[in-house]
Amino acid sequence: MESKWIVSVMAMITVLLLVSMCGSTNAALTKEKKKVCDKGWECKASVYCCNHTISDYFQTYQFEDLFSKRNTPVAHASGFWDYHSFITASADFQPLGFGTTGGKHTQMKEVAAFLGHVGSKTSCGYGVATGGPYAWGLCYNHEMSPSHTYCDSTDYVHPCSPGAEYYGRGALPVYWNYNYGAIGQGLKVDLLNHPEYLEQNATLAFQAAIWRWMKPVKKNQPSAHDVFVGNWKPTKNDTLAKRVPGFGTTMNVLNGDTLCGQRENESMNNIVSHYLYYLDLMGVGREQAGPHEGLTCEEQTPFNPSSTSATSS
Numbered sequence: 308m309e310s311k312w313i314v315s316v317m318a319m320i321t322v323l324l325l326v327s328m329c330g331s332t333n334a335a336l337t338k339e340k341k342k343v344c345d346k347g348w349e350c351k352a353s354v355y356c357c358n359h360t361i362s363d364y365f366q367t368y369q370f371e372d373l374f375s376k377r378n379t380p381v382a383h384a385s386g387f388w389d390y391h392s393f394i395t396a397s398a399d400f401q402p403l404g405f406g407t408t409g410g411k412h413t414q415m416k417e418v419a420a421f422l423g424h425v426g427s428k429t430s431c432g433y434g435v436a437t438g439g440p441y442a443w444g445l446c447y448n449h450e451m452s453p454s455h456t457y458c459d460s461t462d463y464v465h466p467c468s469p470g471a472e473y474y475g476r477g478a479l480p481v482y483w484n485y486n487y488g489a490i491g492q493g494l495k496v497d498l499l500n501h502p503e504y505l506e507q508n509a510t511l512a513f514q515a516a517i518w519r520w521m522k523p524v525k526k527n528q529p530s531a532h533d534v535f536v537g538n539w540k541p542t543k544n545d546t547l548a549k550r551v552p553g554f555g556t557t558m559n560v561l562n563g564d565t566l567c568g569q570r571e572n573e574s575m576n577n578i579v580s581h582y583l584y585y586l587d588l589m590g591v592g593r594e595q596a597g598p599h600e601g602l603t604c605e606e607q608t609p610f611n612p613s614s615t616s617a618t619s620s
């Protein structure tokens with residue numbers, strides 16, 4: 308009798324032990340799936356930090372190569388932009404996948420793509436400029452002679468601050484009170500009352516630009532980041548609109564209404580050319596940019612056709 312009792316107690320203990328062992332293997336498995344890494348201040352507490360960080364493959368000398376004319380005396384923001392501001396700003400977004408998604412190749416291409424937009428929008432280069440037309444990115448940090456204050460007084464969510472002017476400022480220039488308001492909210496900086504911060508602080512200017520790159524312009528739309536790194540699956544409507552994953556669609560996300568769907572637009576070609584130029588300088592090579600269809604948006608229907616402005620004709 309007694310021995311039977313002992314055997315059944317032993318059996319129960321074994322079962323308990325097995326159950327607890329299974330439990331701990333399960334826990335180990337789920338932990339494995341969510342493995343996160345820390346790479347110091349640049350990339351923290353994210354699965355994206357387990358691969359390279361941006362400063363692993365994009366260093367000061369490369370930034371200097373890409374933006375070699377920005378500190379010349381004729382540049383309009385001489386002394387403003389630097390590598391350190393870019394990396395510091397990117398640290399907020401690397402844990403979300405900015406420049407840290409996929410293999411090193413994809414990562415380098417994303418940085419070249421983002422900077423291609425930035426370089427084109429802030430360039431003061433032209434056909435015969437020394438160093439060529441693409442050597443002049445980050446020449447500006449704000450619009451030089453704004454023709455108006457870009458205040459949409461019908462926007463009650465982001466009302467204009469008295470006296471503030473919302474002309475273009477930053478690395479991907481921000482215009483209009485509603486855009487300053489939305490980005491300020493995203494970054495938790497009061498840009499609605501202090502739009503001038505974007506031309507006073509290069510780190511903040513890069514943060515605003517990377518924020519724009521990482522966030523959809525409208526709900527249920529992909530971000531420029533998503534369409535570039537392959538996080539986005541086109542819907543039937545997208546396919547009908549010729550919107551495919553790749554660099555071309557980043558222009559659709561960021562500037563669709565002014566650039567896309569009009570064969571051979573000069574501004575569109577200028578953005579593409581900056582991207583290709585940077586791919587070369589970074590040692591990736593422009594041939595890695597992929598086929599022409601994915602590179603432009605000349606055949607694409609814009610995600611957000613203009614007519615959004617309250618004062619549209």
Ligand SMILES: *[C@@H]1O[C@H](CO)[C@@H](O)[C@H](O)[C@H]1NC(C)=O
Pocket residue numbers: 354355358407408409410411
């Ligand atoms: C890390 O790199 C590998 C190979 O380079 C890639 O397949 C993987 O998707 C990357 N991880 C993330 C989170 O992007």
Ligand SMILES: *[C@@H]1O[C@H](CO)[C@@H](O)[C@H](O)[C@H]1NC(C)=O
Pocket residue numbers: 496508509510511514
């Ligand atoms: C510039 O902006 C960054 C990031 O938003 C902030 O941490 C820093 O304090 C700002 N610098 C100055 C001088 O205000």
Ligand SMILES: *[C@@H]1O[C@H](CO)[C@@H](O)[C@H](O)[C@H]1NC(C)=O
Pocket residue numbers: 542544
């Ligand atoms: C697809 O496009 C049609 C016509 O423009 C529109 O009515 C419909 O809502 C769209 N569907 C989606 C899922 O966006």
Ligand SMILES: *[C@@H]1O[C@H](CO)[C@@H](O)[C@H](O)[C@H]1NC(C)=O
Pocket residue numbers: 565566569572573574575
């Ligand atoms: C194309 O690009 C130019 C700037 O080069 C821009 O002003 C214009 O709105 C765009 N659209 C057309 C139809 O040219």
